[in-house]
Amino acid sequence: MVTYIKESLEELKNNVTWLNREHASNYMVVVAVFSILFALAIWGVDELFNFLIQLYFDNVIGG
Secondary structure, eight states: OOOHHHHHHHHHHHHHOOOOHHHHHHHHHHHHHHHHHHHHHHHHHHHHHHHHHHHHHHIIIII
């Protein structure tokens, strides 16, 4: 198990191509923006369904 961890760390140091700080920062901003947009879209759909279900219960069922 210890050998596996040592070999994994060695591979991460020598064989993995890492992004530079500028590219990583740019991608982080893109991910953050799309995460916020996706969260807002989900919130909007949730509010729409909440409104429609409330409208249904108020008008159709009379509750």
